[in-house]
Amino acid sequence: MNRFMELLGNKLMPIAAKLGENRYLSTLRDAFMLAFPLTMFGSIAVVLINLPFWSDEFRETLNQYLGNAQNATMSIMTLFVVFGIGYYLSKYYHVEAIFGGAIALASFLILTPFYFDSPNGEVITGALSLDRLGAKGMFIGMLSAFVSAEIYRFFVRRNWTIKMPDGVPPAVAKSFAALVPAILTLSIFLLINFIVQAGFQTNLHDVVYSVIQKPLVGLGSGIIPTLIALFFVQVLWFFGLHGQIIVNSVMDPIWNTLMLENLDAYKAGDALPHIISKPFLEVFTVGLGGSGMTLAVVITLAFFMKSKQSKEIGRLALGPGLFNVNEPVLFGLPIVLNATILIPWVLAPLVVTALNYFVMSIGLVPAPTGVSVPWTVPIVINGILATNSWLGGALQIVDFLIVFIIWYPFLKVLDKTNLARETLAENDK
Structure with missing residues (x-):
């Protein structure tokens, strides 16, 4: 696993650095x-x-x-x-x-x-x-x-x-x-x-x-290219690079165009032509606690873990996390370069985004109207504003629970390690 991560980092980081400096x-x-x-x-x-x-x-x-x-x-x-x-x-x-x-x-x-x-x-x-x-x-x-x-x-x-x-x-x-x-x-x-x-x-x-x-x-506007873009966002963040800035520099022209087309249709009273758009990516990914949808992670650490380290990180990160600022947990847990939690870090946004696309494609939840919602607006509120429907907020609650389920066993493993280290330190005193 470590060898794979080293190889991936050696390949990705030079490319990402060049993109960031372009x-x-x-x-x-x-x-x-x-x-x-x-x-x-x-x-x-x-x-x-x-x-x-x-x-x-x-x-x-x-x-x-x-x-x-x-x-x-x-x-x-x-x-x-x-x-x-x-x-x-x-x-x-x-x-x-x-x-x-x-x-x-x-x-x-x-x-x-x-x-x-x-x-x-x-x-x-x-x-x-x-x-x-x-x-x-x-x-x-x-x-x-x-x-x-x-x-x-x-x-x-x-x-x-x-x-x-x-x-x-x-x-x-x-x-x-x-x-x-x-x-x-x-x-x-x-x-x-x-x-x-x-x-x-x-x-x-x-x-x-x-x-x-x-x-x-x-x-x-397709789900497969969107999932690929999200995958690279998560992987780049894992190596400490700002995945949003790097990937969005390439994708923003497309996502913003989709957003404007949706807004034009919404104002005219027509059916929305797209599900994928800038608000879809922001509200239903970043809008759930920041990059990687980490609000569920922060709450899990603060209230469901046993080690002092996990609880302290969760409580410190909870305030910023409610407004989608997640640097405290990214670098405090840490998520960056932590192979133990690479799988949920990458997997959770992909699963949730695929689900959101599906429920919107079948008409169960309306797609974002094209209205741009500030990324610091908390969960549920931003979902309602983006879709002009309470169903947008309800879908975010479902997303939150899915992220919680995916992350919980991995955080439990990490918490057990932290707890053992704290117990050992207490016994040595």
Whole structure:
């Protein structure tokens, strides 16, 4: 077993370290975090509008006055991500980050059609469709932001800039320094848009959505890829690496797109198209005590074990664990590099996630609506908010009991070892 763990660690840790240091993945992670407080605000508005005890008339009134909170945040999430990518990648390259973000945003909008088909078939021109600024435009937005930031950096690094004399205000000097790189970068995107429109009678949004985004989202919405992603989260955490940050850097674009598509359908009163989404992963995994669903572990240690060490760790970790902060038990038990509890650490999230997917797929419990729930909201409450149903909270209680059953025999073995060590220490006094 130890030989296997050593071999696994030697293979995984260099790969994980490279992923964690990759400038594109770290930029993407930071860009999504830039959008996080804005989308959270929009989610709160959606929850308030759609509370189950409102009448239909009152819900419509609330939507009339509060609906823009969601339209101005979650519905245009791609805009924030695009700006964030341009900003953070430019900052990584030590060029003017604010101009990098603005150029990335303009580059994306150059590729975006300023028209859409109305429900009655009429073409509305001179307007942007919200879906192209949200879920449908996510991947083209990310691609255009990365490319524009690289092109902008290329021209700046080669000093294709206008340098103002000393004494000119810094804001003016920086604006003129960005002028030539901005014009050249945006011209390239304008040329690309012209070639696609004139040569192929389409737009790059639809090309990327059909060729790249739709297949990836379809793959990412499946239970098998989700379980594989969770497996790597748990294994990376076992070796002391932040599994969420590393894996989510790759999967967040897909899971967030699924979340936005669910939210659009929920607002329209349609059936939710996906079970897997960002809230599904957060609320029904991290939302049960942190990474690895460790609230059941903490309570088991505090109230069902006999050794002083187990009880002390459980009680110290209980407060943070209720709000899904589980570093005290990760490093205090410890879970990290503890081969005795590797099996439940990896197995419990996989079993619970598979069960949750099954009960939602058969309609027993509603899937998350697409509302983003803060990860620190305690168990049951976050389940109800994410699904807009008490069944979401009830499912979390079932999940909790399953985690308890899987972990209990392994914790009992660990507790017996701790108890024997404490007894021996007492006898030696």
